[in-house]
Amino acid sequence: MALLEVDDLHVSFRTSDGIVQAVRGVSFHVDAGQTLGIVGESGSGKSVSTQTIMGLTRGARITGQAMFEGRDLLTLGQSDMRKIRGAEIGMIFQDPLSSLHPYYKVGWQIVEMIRQHDKTMSKAKARARAVELLKLVGIPQADRRVDDYPHQFSGGMRQRAMIAMAMSLNPKLLIADEPTTALDVTVQAQVLAVIKTLQQEFGTAVILITHDLGVVADVADNVQVMYAGAVMEKADLRTTFFANHHPYTEGLLLSLPAYGGERERLRPIQGQPPSLINLPPGCPFSPRCDYVMDRCRTETPPLASVGDDATHLSACWLPHDMAARNELRRKVAGEPLPAQAES
Amino acid sequence: MNAEITATAPEPAAGDDVLLRIENLVKYFPVQSASLFRRDREFVHAVDGVNLEVRRGQTLGLVGETGCGKSTLARCILRLYNITSGRITFDGRDISKLKPRQMRPLRREIQMIFQDPYGSLNPRRRVGSIIGDPFAIHKTATGQERKRKVQEVMELVGLNPEHFNRFPAEFSGGQRQRIGVARALAFRPKLIVCDEPVSALDVSIQAQVINLLADLQSELGLTYIFIAHDLSVVRHVSNTVAVMYLGQVTELAPVDELWAHPRHPYTDALLSAVPVPDPDKAGQRERIILAGDVPSPISPPSGCRFHPRCPKAAPTCMEKDPVLEPRLGDEADHLAACHFPVEDGEDISKARPTISAEDRVIESGLLGSA
Numbered sequence: 001m002a003l004l005e006v007d008d009l010h011v012s013f014r015t016s017d018g019i020v021q022a023v024r025g026v027s028f029h030v031d032a033g034q035t036l037g038i039v040g041e042s043g044s045g046k047s048v049s050t051q052t053i054m055g056l057t058r059g060a061r062i063t064g065q066a067m068f069e070g071r072d073l074l075t076l077g078q079s080d081m082r083k084i085r086g087a088e089i090g091m092i093f094q095d096p097l098s099s100l101h102p103y104y105k106v107g108w109q110i111v112e113m114i115r116q117h118d119k120t121m122s123k124a125k126a127r128a129r130a131v132e133l134l135k136l137v138g139i140p141q142a143d144r145r146v147d148d149y150p151h152q153f154s155g156g157m158r159q160r161a162m163i164a165m166a167m168s169l170n171p172k173l174l175i176a177d178e179p180t181t182a183l184d185v186t187v188q189a190q191v192l193a194v195i196k197t198l199q200q201e202f203g204t205a206v207i208l209i210t211h212d213l214g215v216v217a218d219v220a221d222n223v224q225v226m227y228a229g230a231v232m233e234k235a236d237l238r239t240t241f242f243a244n245h246h247p248y249t250e251g252l253l254l255s256l257p258a259y260g261g262e263r264e265r266l267r268p269i270q271g272q273p274p275s276l277i278n279l280p281p282g283c284p285f286s287p288r289c290d291y292v293m294d295r296c297r298t299e300t301p302p303l304a305s306v307g308d309d310a311t312h313l314s315a316c317w318l319p320h321d322m323a324a325r326n327e328l329r330r331k332v333a334g335e336p337l338p339a340q341a342e343s
Numbered sequence: 344m345n346a347e348i349t350a351t352a353p354e355p356a357a358g359d360d361v362l363l364r365i366e367n368l369v370k371y372f373p374v375q376s377a378s379l380f381r382r383d384r385e386f387v388h389a390v391d392g393v394n395l396e397v398r399r400g401q402t403l404g405l406v407g408e409t410g411c412g413k414s415t416l417a418r419c420i421l422r423l424y425n426i427t428s429g430r431i432t433f434d435g436r437d438i439s440k441l442k443p444r445q446m447r448p449l450r451r452e453i454q455m456i457f458q459d460p461y462g463s464l465n466p467r468r469r470v471g472s473i474i475g476d477p478f479a480i481h482k483t484a485t486g487q488e489r490k491r492k493v494q495e496v497m498e499l500v501g502l503n504p505e506h507f508n509r510f511p512a513e514f515s516g517g518q519r520q521r522i523g524v525a526r527a528l529a530f531r532p533k534l535i536v537c538d539e540p541v542s543a544l545d546v547s548i549q550a551q552v553i554n555l556l557a558d559l560q561s562e563l564g565l566t567y568i569f570i571a572h573d574l575s576v577v578r579h580v581s582n583t584v585a586v587m588y589l590g591q592v593t594e595l596a597p598v599d600e601l602w603a604h605p606r607h608p609y610t611d612a613l614l615s616a617v618p619v620p621d622p623d624k625a626g627q628r629e630r631i632i633l634a635g636d637v638p639s640p641i642s643p644p645s646g647c648r649f650h651p652r653c654p655k656a657a658p659t660c661m662e663k664d665p666v667l668e669p670r671l672g673d674e675a676d677h678l679a680a681c682h683f684p685v686e687d688g689e690d691i692s693k694a695r696p697t698i699s700a701e702d703r704v705i706e707s708g709l710l711g712s713a
Contacts, residue, residue, distance in 0.1 A: 041545035041546065041547065041548075042516075042545055140635070154636040154637075155409065155636075156636055157636065184408040184409050184572060185408075185572065185574065185613060185616040185617055185618075186408060186612060186613060186616045186632075186633045187408075187636065188616065188618070189616040189618075189630055189632050189633075190632055190633075192618075193632060211545065211546060212618060213546070213620040214575075214617065214618025214619055214620045214625075215618050216620075217618065217619060217620050217621055217622045217624075217625045218618050218619075218625045237622045238622050238623075241620070241621060241622050251547060252546055252547060253620065255546055255547050255549070255550035256546065256550075256575065256620055257550075257553070257575040257576055257578065257579035258575045258619060258620055258621075265554055265557065266550035266553055266554050266579065267550065268547055268548070268549075268550030268551040268554060269547035269550075270551075272515045272517065272518075272548075273515075273545075
């Protein structure tokens with residue numbers, strides 16, 4: 001059984017402009033020791049869906065199910081949720097400065113986290129554990145830096161301290177929401193290496209939310225591509241990059257400079273993402289899609305398996321037979337994806 | 344140190360080909376000293392002896408980590424900061440000592456595009472009046488004529504000229520960045536400094552804006568200085584790339600040359616750290632993970648500023664400043680400031696420094712041993 005199984009999650013917010021349908025029927029699961037990459041642009045619902053699972057979206061209308069070890073997180077009471085949050089599901093946010101309290105020492109914040117969930121642990125023991133954790137994530141002179149304030153840490157160190165805090169109670173699941181977006185590439189490489197090493201050591205399942213396909217290629221086992229609050233495509237890592245089905249996945253990859261060749265023009269996806277208040281009828285991607293057909297504008301395609309592969313799902317009306325799909329790709333997008341041509 | 348760099352700086356080219364020349368540019372910011380009684384002030388060495396040239400119609404990419412001085416350098420070029428010392432020559436004219444009033448007419452020719460399309464537009468003013476500002480400030484067009492010019496430039500950047508009366512909030516991030524581009528283009532400047540113009544945008548929108556900048560360059564013969572932390576974007580747009588570290592240029596080369604033969608270990612590490620959107624290559628690449636963070640620019644390390652993090656550091660690196668010059672028989676346009684440049688095919692991910700860890704103040708733990 002999967003560690004976390006989310007089924008048909010809907011999240012909407014009432015605003016003065018109308019009802020924002022942030023997440024519209026999202027299902028996914030994560031197994032122990034696996035990394036699920038959730039990719040999408042701003043407003044695709046990737047953060048809202050995981051925040052809802054953690055019980056962090058107040059005032060939202062939520063339906064669906066999120067089973068974590070046999071318990072539905074969406075119906076759990078506040079105090080039960082508090083026991084799971086942090087202890088069994090750790091979370092890392094994008095901005096490491098605003099996720100640490102500027103007024104308290106870094107070590108104190110980790111100690112508080114540990115003692116909150118394990119009241120029997122002595123202060124001295126918790127502090128020793130905090131030092132050990134900071135060492136683990138590569139903070140130099142951890143026994144001294146444990147008494148530093150967040151502003152005395154650099155951006156990369158703060159994010160590592162956040163990881164230390166998230167890992168302090170050996171959670172079974174770690175949700176990392178854009179963990180490296182605010183960091184330099186060199187520091188990003190360090191932080192991703194820390195997450196990978198910790199995962200190997202403790203068998204933690206990871207949900208990695210990012211817009212950076214390079215990061216996904218580096219760490220994910222499975223990838224879920226989201227657009228306008230819904231899942232467009234779901235597949236294992238190699239399929240996502242080399243044999244994707246959905247035009248949005250293809251468009252995301254083609255718009256990267258690293259993909260389009262050196263001096264060639266980039267191939268952006270035309271237009272803008274839709275408003276989540278007035279969604280177009282049919283497929284939400286249809287106004288921007290190069291392959292659009294009449295049917296796409298009226299009927300919403302279901303998430304269905306591609307070819308015989310039950311693990312590869314795509315919400316698109318294009319033929320689900322890969323040979324026919326590739327034929328179409330050649331006709332519309334010109335030459336096949338460079339990476340596909342190579343392999 | 345500066346004298347040494349001057350001696351080897353490229354001789355000014357005879358032709359009129361160079362639009363912008365930066366010589367020995369230094370910018371220090373004073374910081375409050377820790378002690379109340381000490382009178383001597385400390386300085387952040389934000390830009391410390393930079394020499395660069397930008398040719399007409401070309402794009403110079405500036406890359407480096409946070410705090411390496413790339414944005415400060417950009418702001419010095421626009422004279423948004425007064426420079427500490429050095430010289431900036433724009434279009435054959437020394438602009439380093441100009442007063443703000445003397446600088447004003449030149450602002451038509453040097454413009455800037457900012458990173459944040461939300462923060463750089465006044466939310467309470469209509470788009471037409473934001474883009475019309477340059478015309479108002481320079482008193483070149485009023486009334487109907489100004490409106491016509493604004494709509495012309497809106498069309499040029501792919502905005503609907505009928506949206507003249509809308510507020511910035513009614514536009515998406517990508518469109519807002521187009522407004523920023525339109526404002527910069529109002530006077531058809533010669534040089535545009537783009538400070539992280541696409542990093543706040545979504546991937547699919549980034550490509551739209553990059554294509555727009557490329558089209559405008561070929562149409563209007565613009566010259567760009569392009570600052571970005573996303574190296575794949577820099578590679579796509581630049582002719583020449585300068586890598587900066589702690590206020591200094593560590594390597595300067597034509598873009599393909601830099602990617603093919605990075606000479607400075609820092610360049611090599613930077614390039615290897617870029618995540619590649621290809622699962623097969625991501626697995627097999629030898630990634631050089633640099634230990635630690637960028638040191639404080641208030642008291643930069645002695646000798647080569649990269650030595651505390653460099654996998655190839657040797658005692659010489661702590662003592663002697665490396666000169667920015669061609670290394671290992673490279674062409675004259677490929678310069679690197681390193682005593683032990685990286686050879687072709689050399690794998691520095693396994694290299695170990697020959698100076699002690701105490702000297703490097705290196706961190707231990709997971710990454711130190713990785």
